[in-house]
Amino acid sequence: MTTPTAIAVDGVLVVGGGYAGVHAARSVIRAGRRAFIIDPTGRHDFVTRLAAVAGGTAPESDASASLSDFSDDVIVGSMASIVDGAVTLNDGRTFTADAVVVTAGAVPLAPSIEGLDFALPLRTAADASRLRAKIDIASSVVIVGGGATGVQLAGAVAAKHRSVAVTLMDGAQTLLAGLGAATGGDAARILGDRGVDVRLGSDVDEIGEGSVNVAGDMFEGLPVWAAGYTARADDFGFPVERSGRIDVDQFLRVRGWSRTFAAGDVAAHRDAQGRELPMSAQIAVQAGEVAGRNALRLLRGDTLDRARLSHRGWVLDLGGFRGLAEFGPVTLSAPFLDLVPPVLHWAIDVKHLIETRGLGGLSDAPS
Numbered sequence: 001m002t003t004p005t006a007i008a009v010d011g012v013l014v015v016g017g018g019y020a021g022v023h024a025a026r027s028v029i030r031a032g033r034r035a036f037i038i039d040p041t042g043r044h045d046f047v048t049r050l051a052a053v054a055g056g057t058a059p060e061s062d063a064s065a066s067l068s069d070f071s072d073d074v075i076v077g078s079m080a081s082i083v084d085g086a087v088t089l090n091d092g093r094t095f096t097a098d099a100v101v102v103t104a105g106a107v108p109l110a111p112s113i114e115g116l117d118f119a120l121p122l123r124t125a126a127d128a129s130r131l132r133a134k135i136d137i138a139s140s141v142v143i144v145g146g147g148a149t150g151v152q153l154a155g156a157v158a159a160k161h162r163s164v165a166v167t168l169m170d171g172a173q174t175l176l177a178g179l180g181a182a183t184g185g186d187a188a189r190i191l192g193d194r195g196v197d198v199r200l201g202s203d204v205d206e207i208g209e210g211s212v213n214v215a216g217d218m219f220e221g222l223p224v225w226a227a228g229y230t231a232r233a234d235d236f237g238f239p240v241e242r243s244g245r246i247d248v249d250q251f252l253r254v255r256g257w258s259r260t261f262a263a264g265d266v267a268a269h270r271d272a273q274g275r276e277l278p279m280s281a282q283i284a285v286q287a288g289e290v291a292g293r294n295a296l297r298l299l300r301g302d303t304l305d306r307a308r309l310s311h312r313g314w315v316l317d318l319g320g321f322r323g324l325a326e327f328g329p330v331t332l333s334a335p336f337l338d339l340v341p342p343v344l345h346w347a348i349d350v351k352h353l354i355e356t357r358g359l360g361g362l363s364d365a366p367s
């Protein structure tokens, strides 16, 4: 049996075609070099719109677009293993490059809860389509996880499907625990006005095909799992921080490696004060741009740029023309102010489309 030869690409190899991936590729392509994007589906999922797609307040066409709209060089496949500068796919092909950017995102957390597999996840366009079809025929839905995903999904389902009973549960004592207490309270108010049954301090014991059990109480409905995400980067042999995200240096290079950078949810990014930044599209876009630029500088033999990443705030769309935004001490979530964030959320999604696909992307702008 002969060993397959590695395929050397002339440019930057980008693993993952999500927010960090397309922005890394864009930095490279705009400088006149080729960016080869490896992705399992060959499509870019608009993850920030998936709650609206699954809940039915946005059309299915908002969920994803072909990566060939972003780059001429798309390789359909999934990274199975990596060493510095060489990526092997699950079909056995190995690609090598002088600079690689890993942006493989994150997957839903999977704690050991009995029956967890019965709960539907929401991370990819395929997840959103599956969930949308199930919600369309459901009479009740039980969403586990009161973070950004669960809150946006509960809002969308309740806005679109008035006859569906929606329960949103979380183990914490507030919704949106990573945000300010007032914002979590306003989320509960908006969802409560729409008839969502918000259950806080509810740790799930067991999940069934059509039920979720909490401390002996059974909540009937389609179970949905929205209780956080993990990078699982150690599965690929990367050096990781305690969070499971890749340990990167100030240039977003994998620590101790020379030719491989990492950006987005998969990597542990920090701000100027050394605080770990949240998994967000906004950080993934910033980090993807820096990693793409540094990959290019490495190819050219230039000195690398230090990453200066910052978390500017959250903008969440709860459907039904209501939402929440928080920029440091400034919040837009009180009654009437909560009309503004859905417009901002839409504007951010359109900006992402224009930046990555040019003005031509506007024909596919989210509705």
Ligand SMILES: Cc1cc2nc3c(=O)[nH]c(=O)nc-3n(C[C@H](O)[C@H](O)[C@H](O)COP(=O)(O)OP(=O)(O)OC[C@H]3O[C@@H](n4cnc5c(N)ncnc54)[C@H](O)[C@@H]3O)c2cc1C
Pocket: 015, 016, 017, 018, 019, 020, 021, 038, 039, 040, 041, 043, 044, 045, 047, 048, 049, 050, 051, 077, 078, 079, 080, 103, 104, 105, 106, 122, 123, 148, 149, 152, 263, 264, 265, 266, 279, 280, 281, 282, 283, 284, 315, 316, 317
């Ligand atoms: C429902 C939902 C709503 C959200 N809403 C917001 C919001 O409103 N605002 C906000 O800022 N953030 C939001 N987030 C978080 C945000 O979407 C993520 O932080 C962002 O997508 C991270 O970008 P990324 O490029 O790191 O990962 P992703 O966008 O997930 O992209 C990762 C890519 O890597 C590919 N990939 C995975 N494994 C492999 C492999 N082995 N080989 C090759 N490719 C691989 C995937 O197919 C995918 O295309 C939301 C998240 C969810 C789930």
